Amino acid sequence: MNATKAGSGLLLLDLDGVVVFESGPPLLEALEILRLHDGLTTLLDGLDMPVVVLTHRSRREAAQILQAAGVEVSRLGGIMAAEELLRAGLKHGGVAGVVRHGLRKSWILPLIEERFGISRKDIAFIDDRLENLQDLLAHGLGLALHAPSDVVTARRALVSFDFAEALERIAEWREGRLGGGIVALPAREYSVLEWRRTGLHTRRQGRHVFNMARRVGRAMRETLRLKRAS
Structure with missing residues (x-):
């Protein structure tokens, strides 16, 4: 991964549903974060553009999860976490905007352009949530790759995608x-094997002020939605 090369494009990666997947019973005995891709650092090393993880988790939490998933954080272009999303949201949407919309990922685009010297039209993003992809596309993103993300309990399997295939689409x-x-990545089914286990889960890793703030924000937005509907 080239963390400094400018003008060559940039890859944004969502964390949950793209790099890892959190599940519990009946797929697993207890809640746990699973790795989705083997040898991810090696795959990303073949890219000639920065790779940045964009997540609603806190920076500390994201770094711990990435390390457990076999991704060397020091070789990424960076992590844009809840802290950066909050600052960007307050800058571009104000307090009212953050309360109304939450931490919209599109708010981070100006910061990425400034930090990496790369236009948003040259940025690709892999996410499992269509609303995030649509939001960034509406604000000038170049390519949105929709990652399938699900479980097949009967076969103790995960539904995800082939990361090498995603990189081929980006190259094209x-x-x-x-x-x-938006380009839909083909779904692939993978057995839940031991190498996917990280030993981490949200209850243990998610005790952070930004996660608490997100929960409060969701509750406030739901209250406002119910008031408007009544």
Whole structure:
């Protein structure tokens, strides 16, 4: 991964549902965060552009999860976590905007452009939530890759995607052979094997002021929604 090369594009990665998947009974005996891809650092090392993780988790929490998932944080272009999203949200949406919309990922685009010297039209993003992809596309993102994310309890399997295949789509887009917009990555089914286990879960890793603030924000937005509906 080249963390400094500018002007060559940039890859944003969501964390949950793209790099890891959190599940519990009946798939697992207890709540646990699972790795989705083997050898991810090696795959990302082949890219000639920065790779940045964009997550609603806190920076400390995200770094711990990435390490457990076999991703060397020092070799990433960076982590844009809840802390950065909050600052960007307050800057571009104000307190009212953050309360109304939560930590919208599109608010981070100006900071990424400034920090890496890369236009948002040259940024690709892999996320499992369509609303996040649609939000960033509406604000000028170049390529949105939708990651399938599910479980098949009967076969103790995860539904995810082939990361190498995702990188092929990004290469095609950079070469002008694939248009922008949302591209759905084909679903692949993977057995839950021991190497996927991290020993981490949200209850243990998620005790952080930003996670508490997110829960408060969700509760406030739900209250406002119910008031408008009544």
